Amino acid sequence: MIDRTEPRTEPVRCTLDELAALVGEGDSVVGGGLPLWRKPLALLRAVARSGVRGLTYSAFLASLDAELLVSAGCVAQLEYGYLGRDVLGSSRPLARRSDVVRRCRTEFEYWAALRARATGVDALPDAFGEPVPAAMYDVCVLHASLVDAAGNVYADPLDLMEEDDRLLAGAARRVLVTVERREDPPPSGATLLLPAGSVTAYAVAPQGAAPLGMSGAYPPDLADLLGSGVPR
């Protein structure tokens, strides 16, 4: 359980490799983002470089994040509702992989688990009335637009995933965030995604979602996404 007895203060700023080192052997890791947008790929590359093994990686809409970690041999179990590249098709690198335990979850089931955690109850029902236990992960990994001097994390004002990311962060013991840039004060209109107290550590990683896109900053790289298949 999250330790609620100690006040949480501002997050630690660190390098990508230091951030990746906060992911430990056998951890359960939940990741945010849409299949073609705003996934923390720079951080996940650093996790892959770290050589950590035995992860359970979970993302409701998984794409290159799962492909990258599985291809690097980091993942023992993969949990998802969707695994693919959106309008670009299925996940070719993982379509034939049989060395990873897969746990497919429906959308209601996945988000019921996160909402149960957010509301402090043991379980909430899925679409069929079956109770889904509250989720809890060791680590949450997210990519966002910017961080201010206090460590508050912001999204693009037209971002569509604020609520998703808050639920993910609320169900993890450690919340690791990469941002495109650090800016203080934040520009008017920036959407507060996570207050500083809910972020464990962050790193500044420009182009941190590439070759996926970042709303308001850069588009997905189609040539890369249609290329050899194995994410770099």
Place this chain on the structure above:
Amino acid sequence: MIGTMERLTVWMARCLRDGDVAVVGVGTPVALAAVLLARATHAPRLRIMMPGALDPVHARVDIYLGSPAASVAGAAARLSRIDILDAIAAGEVTVQFVRPAQVDAQLRLNTELLATPSGPLHLVGPVALPDVVERVGRVIAYLPNHDITTLVASVDAVTAPRGSTGRAVSSVVTPLAQLSLASGRAVVTARAADTGMEEIRSRTGFPLDMAERPVLAEPAADELAALRTAVDPLRLIGLEDSRCRDDARRTLAELWAGANTRHRPLEAAP
């Protein structure tokens, strides 16, 4: 010349009724085009729920595919994923399109796994398919190809239906025919004018009642005009058609690049 995907899109649009509440996303451009076409033609009071927005104002598919945030500006309200799930759970959504990889003789759907000679081939996963079939009023499956690899005797994995209520999809729409369930078996309820029952049977992987069926009217001039000019002028429904997918992808890449240069930067946000 009416394209296969145009015909499919128009037939899907006709499945929607004025006043329906439909959920649709950008990952299925044909479904998105069908919903937008219905609203532009015979169903002006169609209520659209899509990631980010209730009743998004834009009429064109390319605007939504160009940027995930395009649905928000001008919409009746912002909608989160949780808002949409709650609406589905509460029974407020009357219709949704789904695109399975396989449909079988009992109209069971598969989006998870294909059994191939070289071993299992994992597909995209269930997403919300079991939930939607259980909770949405009318669920309409569509298949860009009508052949024996997609319409099979028995699906390799049952993604939906999953519940104990026995709910199944309302119908299946393909470029050749529409099917629905009667006494637990799939039957053709209507066919394309240029496709006889024998051809449909030969391209379906399970037995069919060969009784003659009503003919689906070809897309009308006003439907085609709306689709080609107001809804999908860049032909992005081709993203779901293996015959023209590469052209559609090139268009999408240009859209992404353009949308981002046009996108309002963070600093200029209100």
